Amino acid sequence: MGKIIAIANQKGGVGKTTTSINLAASLGVLEKKVLLIDADPQANASSGLGIDIESIKIGSYQVLEHTCSAQEAILKTSSPNLDIIASHIDLVAIEIELVDKERREYMLKESLEIIKNDYDYIIIDCAPSLGLITLNSLVAADSVIIPIQCEYFALEGLGKLLNTVKSVQKIHNKNLDIEGLLLTMFDSRLRLSNQVVDEVQKHFSTMVFDTIIRRNTRLGEAPSYGESIIAYDATSKGAVNYLNLANELLKKNQYYGKSH
Numbered sequence: 001m002g003k004i005i006a007i008a009n010q011k012g013g014v015g016k017t018t019t020s021i022n023l024a025a026s027l028g029v030l031e032k033k034v035l036l037i038d039a040d041p042q043a044n045a046s047s048g049l050g051i052d053i054e055s056i057k058i059g060s061y062q063v064l065e066h067t068c069s070a071q072e073a074i075l076k077t078s079s080p081n082l083d084i085i086a087s088h089i090d091l092v093a094i095e096i097e098l099v100d101k102e103r104r105e106y107m108l109k110e111s112l113e114i115i116k117n118d119y120d121y122i123i124i125d126c127a128p129s130l131g132l133i134t135l136n137s138l139v140a141a142d143s144v145i146i147p148i149q150c151e152y153f154a155l156e157g158l159g160k161l162l163n164t165v166k167s168v169q170k171i172h173n174k175n176l177d178i179e180g181l182l183l184t185m186f187d188s189r190l191r192l193s194n195q196v197v198d199e200v201q202k203h204f205s206t207m208v209f210d211t212i213i214r215r216n217t218r219l220g221e222a223p224s225y226g227e228s229i230i231a232y233d234a235t236s237k238g239a240v241n242y243l244n245l246a247n248e249l250l251k252k253n254q255y256y257g258k259s260h
Helices: 016-029 060-065 089-097 104-112 132-140 158-171 191-207 217-225 237-252
Strands: 003-007 034-039 074-076 082-085 121-126 143-149 177-184
Touching (some): 003 016, 016 034, 016 082, 016 121, 016 237, 034 132, 060 089, 060 104, 089 132, 104 132, 121 132, 177 191, 177 237, 217 237
Parallel strands (some): 003 143, 034 082, 034 121
Antiparallel strands (some): 074 082
């Protein structure tokens, strides 16, 4: 059975989309069948994998609205074993359009039921908010990865996100786990970066991934070429970090599916 992982943090600029693209691509390279769902109206995960977002007629907007099936919205990417359900700026309207619908928090979950077993992993790139799209993603997910930037305001807002996860567990999805906190944009030369790592590891210990994503210019360049870091520069620190993260995730989940 496939595992659905939401990548979420209501703070912008923490490496959510970078993580979504490159974790998905790394899992694909490691021969897992992966679907990436772009659930952010900015559509950066889509353009970052070379999708022409202006040409998207069917994507995450229609899937959330139930005007098409998830199968109809799936596109192939040039990355091995990686498919995508792309986004479009229209997705911004979904918050208003779903507000009167019954079971509005379950729209994505219901859409994914049919395809869940076609993939080893389904990764959802969430919008930088705690609105209805992110709520749908958390209700649909089996677990959530929370990227945390190694900068001064790193832990600001984390309590709010953890409370949202708790309330989703309580009301909508009792099986939602925290897959882990992922430290991103780490610069070993900066004392502050090291302090944030120490602080997060001290407070959250086993919840924190061993892999730390280092600040890397190649990671920033790759999306402008419509490629994952694995395709753009497989020898870069960024590629090595995300492959390590994928391996850590697989090791952690090696028994997943046997008990689910």
